[in-house]
Amino acid sequence: xxxxxxxxxxxxxxxxxxxxxxxxxxxxxxxxxxxxxxxxxxxxxxxxxxxxxxxxxxxxxxxxxxxxxxxxxxxxxxxxxxxxxxxxxxxxxxxxxxxxxxxxxxxxxxxxxxxxxxxxxxxxxxxxxxxxxxxxxxxxxxxxxxxxxxxxxxxxxxxxxxxxxxxxxxxxxxxxxxxxxxxxxxxxxxxxxxxxxxxxxxxxxxxxxxxxxxxxxxxxxxxxxxxxxxxxxxxxxxxxxxxxxxxxxxxxxxxxxxxxxxxxxxxxxxxxxxxxxxxxxxxxxxxxxxxxxxxxxxxxxxxxxxxxxxxxxxxxxxxxxxxxxxxxxxxxxxxxxxxxxxxxxxxxxxxxxxxxxxxxxxxxxxxxxxxxxxxxxxxxxxxxxxxxx
Ligand code: PLP
Numbered sequence: 001x002x003x004x005x006x007x008x009x010x011x012x013x014x015x016x017x018x019x020x021x022x023x024x025x026x027x028x029x030x031x032x033x034x035x036x037x038x039x040x041x042x043x044x045x046x047x048x049x050x051x052x053x054x055x056x057x058x059x060x061x062x063x064x065x066x067x068x069x070x071x072x073x074x075x076x077x078x079x080x081x082x083x084x085x086x087x088x089x090x091x092x093x094x095x096x097x098x099x100x101x102x103x104x105x106x107x108x109x110x111x112x113x114x115x116x117x118x119x120x121x122x123x124x125x126x127x128x129x130x131x132x133x134x135x136x137x138x139x140x141x142x143x144x145x146x147x148x149x150x151x152x153x154x155x156x157x158x159x160x161x162x163x164x165x166x167x168x169x170x171x172x173x174x175x176x177x178x179x180x181x182x183x184x185x186x187x188x189x190x191x192x193x194x195x196x197x198x199x200x201x202x203x204x205x206x207x208x209x210x211x212x213x214x215x216x217x218x219x220x221x222x223x224x225x226x227x228x229x230x231x232x233x234x235x236x237x238x239x240x241x242x243x244x245x246x247x248x249x250x251x252x253x254x255x256x257x258x259x260x261x262x263x264x265x266x267x268x269x270x271x272x273x274x275x276x277x278x279x280x281x282x283x284x285x286x287x288x289x290x291x292x293x294x295x296x297x298x299x300x301x302x303x304x305x306x307x308x309x310x311x312x313x314x315x316x317x318x319x320x321x322x323x324x325x326x327x328x329x330x331x332x333x334x335x336x337x338x339x340x341x342x343x344x345x346x347x348x349x350x351x352x353x354x355x356x357x358x359x360x361x362x363x364x365x366x367x368x369x370x371x372x373x374x375x376x377x378x379x380x381x382x383x384x385x386x387x388x389x
Contacts, residue, residue, distance in 0.1 A: 001315070001316045002316050002365060003316045003318075004316060004317045004318065004362040004365055004366065005318045005355075005357070005358075006317060006318060006319050006352045006353060006354060006358065006362065006366065007318045007319055007320050007351075007353055008294055008353040008354060008355030008358075009151055009179060009202070009292075009294070009295065009320070009351065009353035010320055010353070011201045011202065011207065012201060012202060012203065012204045012355055012356070013204070013357075014204060014205065014206055014245065014249075015204040015205075015248075015249060015252055015356070017248060017252060018204060018205055018206070018245045018248045018249045018252070019245070020248075021244055021245060021247075021248035022206065022241045022242070022244055022245040022248070023241075025043065025046055025240050025241035025244050026241050028042075029042040029043055029046060029240070030043070031043040032237055032238075033046075033047045033229075033237075033238040033240055034227070034229060034237070034238075043238070043240045046240050046243070046244045047067075047238055047240050047243055047244075048062070049244075049247070050067075050243045050244050050246065050247030051065050051067070051243075051247075053247040053250055053251060054211055054246070054247060054250055057186075057250050057254060058181075058186055058187055058188050058196065058213060059187040059188050059189045059190070060188050060213050060215075061216065063216070063231070064213055064214055064215060064216055065211055065212075065213060065214075066211060066212045066214060066230045066233050066234050067209065067210070067211050067230065067234070067238065067239070067243050067246075068209075068210045068211060068212055068234060069208050069209065069210065069239075070199045070200075070201070070207070070208055070209065070210040071100075071102055071176070071178035071197055071198065071199030071202070071210050072102040073210060073212075074176075074178075074197030074198065074199070074210050074211060074212040075100070075102035075103050075106070075145075075176055075178075075197050076102065076106045077212055077220070077223065077224075077234070078145065078174040078195045078197060078212060078220075079093070079103060079106040079107060079110065079143070079145060079174070080106055080109075080110070080221070080223060081220035081221045081222070081223065082142060082143045082172055082174070082195070082218070082219070082220055082221075083110050083115055083142070083143065083221075084221035084223075085219040085220050085221040086142040086143070086172070086219060087115075087142075089142055090138075090139070090140035090141060090142040091114060091115045091116055091140055091142070092115070092116045092117075092118070092138050092140040092141040092142065093107065093110065093115055093116070093117045093118070093141070093142065093143045093144075093145070094117075094118045094120060094133065094136050094137065094141060094143070094144045094145070094166075095107055095117065095118075095119055095120070095144070095145045095146065096119060096120045096121075096122060096128050096146050096147070097119045097120065097121055097122060097334065097338045098122055098126060098128075098147070098150050098152075098153075098334070098335045098338050098339075099145070099146075099147055099176065100147065100151055100176060100178070102176070102178075102197075103145055103147070103176060104119075104334075107119075107145075116140070118136045120132050120133060120136060120146075121338065122155075122338055122339060123339075124339055124340050125155055125286060125287035125288070125290070125339065126150055126153050126155035126285075126286055126287060126335070126338070126339050127155060127157065127158070127287060127290070128146055128157055128158075128162060130158070130161050130162060130165055133162055133165050133166070134165055137165070137166070137169055137171065141166075141169070141171050142171065142172065143171065143172045143173075143174065144162070144163075144166040144171055144172070144173050144174070145173075145174040145175070145176070146159065146162055146173075146174075146175060147175060147176040147177075147178075147179075148175045148176065148177045148179070148180040148186070148191070148196075149177075149179045149180045149184075149291075149292050149295075150179070150286070150335060151178070151179045152285075152286075152297060152333055152335040152336070152349075152351055153285045153286030153287075153291070153295070153297045153335055153336075153339065153351075154179075154286045154287075154291040154292040154294075154295025154296075154297060155286045155287040155290060155291055156180070156184070156287070156290045156291060156292065159175050159191045159192075159193065160190060160191050160192055163175075163191060163192040163193050164192055167192060167194075172194045172195070172218060173192070173193050173194050173195070174193065174194065174195035174196070174197070175191060175193045175195070175196050175197070176196075176197045177196050177197060177198050178197055178198060178199045178202055178210075179202060179292060180292070181198040181199075181202070181203060181253075182198075182202065182203025182204070182249065182250065182253035182257075183202075183203065183253075183260075183261075183292060183293060183294060184257075184261065184292065184293065185257070186198075188213055188215065193213075193215070194214070194215040194218045195212060195213060195214055195215070195218060195220075196212070196213040197210065197211075197212055197213075198210055198211050198213075200242070200245065200246035200249055203249050203250070203253050204249045204252060204253070204355075204356060205242075205245050205246040205248070205249030205250075206241075206242045206245045206246070208239065208242060209239055209242035209243055209245065209246045210246075211246070214233070220233070222234065222235075224236060256356070260293070260356065261293045264293040264294045264354045264355075264358065265293040267354055267358060267360060267363050268291075268293060268294060268295065268296055268354060270360075270363055270367075271296045271352060271363060271366070271367070272284060272288075272296060274367055275296075275298055275367070275370065278367060278370070278371045279298075279300060279370060279371050279374050281300070281301040281302070282298045282299065282300050282301065283298065283299045283301070283341075283345065284296075284297070284298055285297040285298065285299055285336060285339060285341070285349060286339075293354075294353050294354040294355060294358075295351070295352075295353055296351070296352040296353070296354075297349060297350070297351045297352070298349065298350050298352075299336070299341060299345045299346065299348050299349045299350075300348045300349075300350060300374055301344075301345060301348055301383075301384075302344075302348065302378055302381045302383040302384035302387065303348050303374065303377040303378055303381050303383075303384070304347055304348060304377075305321030305347060305348055305349050305350055306321055307377050308321075308348075308350055308370075308373060308374070308377065309321050309350070311373045311376070311377065312366075312369065312370070312373060315369050315373070317365070317366055317369060319350055319351060319352050319366075320350075320351040320353070321333075321349055321350060321351065332346035332347050333346055333349065336349055344383065352366065
C-alpha cells in the first residue's frame with residue numbers, strides 16, 4: 001500500500017545527514033561534556049560548535065542559548081522562570097487563548113500560585129491584536145508570551161509588532177517558535193524577543209532536544225538544579241548526540257529554506273484551492289495568507305475528524321485532526337473554538353502538514369482519496385441527513 005505522511009507538524013523523521021552527524025557521539029565521542037579528559041573535551045567541542053551554529057542561525061550569542069529536552073521544557077522554563085524571577089516586580093502575565101498546552105498549562109499552574117493571567121482572544125483567522133495587548137498591559141505585567149505560529153491552523157502572529165508594544169513598557173517577551181523554526185526565517189533581533197523556544201524534532205532533528213534563547217540580561221529562575229551545566233541555568237548531563245543532531249538539522253534547514261518554502265507553499269496552495277472544489281461544505285481554518293508554508297487545516301462539515309483520520313490511515317495517509325497532544329481527547333480543539341467555530345464544525349477538522357519529503361504525487365493521492373472518504377462518512381452521518389433530507 002502507498003504510504004503518505006502528511007503530519008509533519010506533529011513530528012518529522014530525522015534527516016539521514018543528521019543521523020550521520022550524530023553517530024560518532026554515540027560511539028567514539030561518547031564522553032560527558034563536563035569531563036576534563038579527551039573524551040569529555042571531544043564531546044564539549046561538539047556541544048559548543050552546535051551552540052554556535054544555533055546562535056548564528058537566530059542572530060544570538062552562544063551564551064544566550066540553553067539546550068533543553070524540547071519545546072515543552074523550553075516553554076515551561078520561560079513562563080515559570082520569568083514568573084518566579086520577577087514576582088516581586090509584578091504578578092501579571094499575558095498570553096493568548098491559542099497557545100500550545102506547553103504554555104497554557106504552566107500558565108494555569110501559575111494562576112493557582114497567585115499569579116494573574118490574561119488570555120488574549122484572536123480574530124476569525126487566529127490573529128492576536130496589538131490593541132488588545134495594549135489594553136491588557138498593567139503596571140504589574142512582567143511577561144507576554146505569544147506563539148510565533150499556531151501548530152493547528154498555521155497562522156503566523158505579528159510577533160515583532162506585539163513585542164515592540166511589550167518592550168516599550170519594559171516587559172519581557174517570549175515566543176514559542178516550535179512550529180516556525182526551520183520552516184520560516186527566525187531572527188531574535190528582527191522579532192525583538194527576549195526568549196524563544198524551539199524543538200529539534202519539528203525540523204528533521206531528533207526528539208527530546210530543544211533550546212531556549214534567553215537574551216542577555218533577562219532574569220530567569222532555574223528549576224533544573226543539580227549541576228552547573230549550561231552556566232547553571234539547566235542542570236543534567238548534556239545530550240551531546242542530540243544537540244549535535246539539532247545543529248546539523250539547523251544547517252540543513254538553512255541550506256534548504258528558500259526552496260522548501262517555495263515548494264511546500266505551492267503544494268499547500270494546491271490543496272487549499274482543490275479541496276473545496278472536490279469536497280462541498282468545507283471551511284479553511286487559519287489566515288489565508290499569513291500562514292505557515294506547510295500547513296493546511298479544513299473543517300469538513302457533518303463528520304468527525306477522527307473518523308476521517310482513521311479512514312485515511314487505512315488508505316496509508318497520515319494526517320491529524322488538530323494537535324497530536326490533544327487528539328486522544330474528545331474535547332474539540334481550543335484553537336478552533338477560539339476562532340469562532342461551533343463545536344460541531346470544530347469536531348470535523350483535518351490538519352494536513354507537509355515537509356521535506358512531500359511530493360506532488362502525495363498531494364494528488366490525498367486529493368484522490370479524500371472525496372470518497374468524506375462522501376462515505378457523510379452518507380452515514382445523521383447530521384448530514386438532517387441538512388440534506
Ligand atoms: N509548542 C508548540 C507550538 C508545539 O507544536 C509543540 C509540539 O507539538 C510544543 C510546543 C512541544 O514541543 P515538544 O514536543 O518538543 O515538547
